[in-house]
Amino acid sequence: xxxxxxxxxxxxxxxxxxxxxxxxxxxxxxxxxxxxxxxxxxxxxxxxxxxxxxxxxxxxxxxxxxxxxxxxxxxxxxxxxxxxxxxxxxxxxxxxxxxxxxxxxxxxxxxxxxxxxxxxxxxxxxxxxxxxxxxxxxxxxxxxxxxxxxxxxxxxxxxxxxxxxxxxxxxxxxxxxxxxxxxxxxxxxxxxxxxxxxxxxxxxxxxxxxxxxxxxxxxxxxxxxxxxxxxxxxxxxxxxxxxxxxxxxxxxxxxxxxxxxxxxxxxxxxxxxxxxxxxxxxxxxxxxxxxxxxxxxxxxxxxxxxxxxxxx
Numbered sequence: 001x002x003x004x005x006x007x008x009x010x011x012x013x014x015x016x017x018x019x020x021x022x023x024x025x026x027x028x029x030x031x032x033x034x035x036x037x038x039x040x041x042x043x044x045x046x047x048x049x050x051x052x053x054x055x056x057x058x059x060x061x062x063x064x065x066x067x068x069x070x071x072x073x074x075x076x077x078x079x080x081x082x083x084x085x086x087x088x089x090x091x092x093x094x095x096x097x098x099x100x101x102x103x104x105x106x107x108x109x110x111x112x113x114x115x116x117x118x119x120x121x122x123x124x125x126x127x128x129x130x131x132x133x134x135x136x137x138x139x140x141x142x143x144x145x146x147x148x149x150x151x152x153x154x155x156x157x158x159x160x161x162x163x164x165x166x167x168x169x170x171x172x173x174x175x176x177x178x179x180x181x182x183x184x185x186x187x188x189x190x191x192x193x194x195x196x197x198x199x200x201x202x203x204x205x206x207x208x209x210x211x212x213x214x215x216x217x218x219x220x221x222x223x224x225x226x227x228x229x230x231x232x233x234x235x236x237x238x239x240x241x242x243x244x245x246x247x248x249x250x251x252x253x254x255x256x257x258x259x260x261x262x263x264x265x266x267x268x269x270x271x272x273x274x275x276x277x278x279x280x281x282x283x284x285x286x287x288x289x290x291x292x293x294x295x296x297x298x299x300x301x302x303x304x305x306x307x308x309x310x311x312x
Contacts, residue, residue: 052174052196054115061099063187065115067126067174068092074119074170077142085170087124089117095126095163100152102185103130103161104291110192110235111291115175118145120166127166131176131237132291133158142168152185157291173197178237208239208287209311218308226308228256228298234288234312241311242294244268245283249302256305257297258284269303281306 053068069089076083097103105111112131117124127145129135135143135158145162148154154161178193217225226232226244234240246256248269255269268282288294296305 052117054175054177054194054196056177056191056194058187058190061186061188063097063113063179064094065097065113065126065128065177066092066094067115067117067124070174072117072119072124072172072174074172075139077119077121077168077170079142085119085122087119087122089124093124093126095128095148095161096150097128097148097154097161097187098150098152099187100185101148101154101161103128103154104132104157104159105130105179105181105184106233107184108180108182109233110178110180112237113177113179114173115177116143116160117172117174118143118162118166119170125162125164125166127160127162127171129160130157130291132289134289135160137173139172143171144168155185176237208241212236212238212240212311214309214311216307216309218305226296226305228296228305231293231295234290234292234294236312237290239290240288241285242288243283243285243307243309244296244305245281245307246296246298247304247306248280248282249300252300252302254298254300254303256282256284256303257299258286258294259297260286260288260294261292269300 050070052070052072055066055068057064067089069091071086071088074085074087076085103111103113114129114131114137116127116129116137118127127143129137133156143160144167145160145165146154147165148161148163175194175196177191177195179187179189179191181187181189244256244258246268248254253270255267257264258266258268265286266284268284270280284296286294296308298305
């Protein structure tokens, strides 16, 4: 006959009580034939999906992110397997972004740094990545990381950095921090937001239209707001949708170049073969990913920004 053993923790002082409900029926609780941690039901009902306990601090111009003790479920490192591995973080774990490492952030521009827990063959480690890098972070894939190095050279937005490089490991999104530094890579200002997440909260929060409204940044009659040739940054932490309309003059070559993350995504206006003696309105629509840069540059003497609206 199998036996049941209840073990206390010598370091703890709390009392855990097993209580039965008010019922006249008999019920059986069957334990799984495996090691791990059982999920609990919250007081409000439903399975617990706890907010993960993360902290972040700056010292000596370096950024340190910490995940405090918790339990996480990871997918299998074999994509064709649906096995779930439960890992316990019994002591706090950290990753440090060294002084000089920018993670692809920009001077005086708000950035969102995503905190990842990775499953290194049963040992949980931390990693960080700039959300502007556009990495797939829906927890259905495996990721590879690059060693931060400790020498101030972790400078790419699309590279996931950890203390030690890892290849094709499962991961969980456990939180994010929002940070604005006067000089990118000089981590002198404390993060403005430190947010632990549970499950795929980051994915849902980053959806287009979620808590967003249309905002106008320029009108023909006003002529204020966004201007030609200036690079702007999407610091909202989620994708934004932009619509820009230009008014071209009647004669000559005049057009607008729309650039997102250094890539020309649209040209608006008319070239040498365009119509003459006829003014026209041209509208470009484009998506800007979180942390992405975008600009509209006008060319020609007879072209002006007419409207510029953003869903953000």
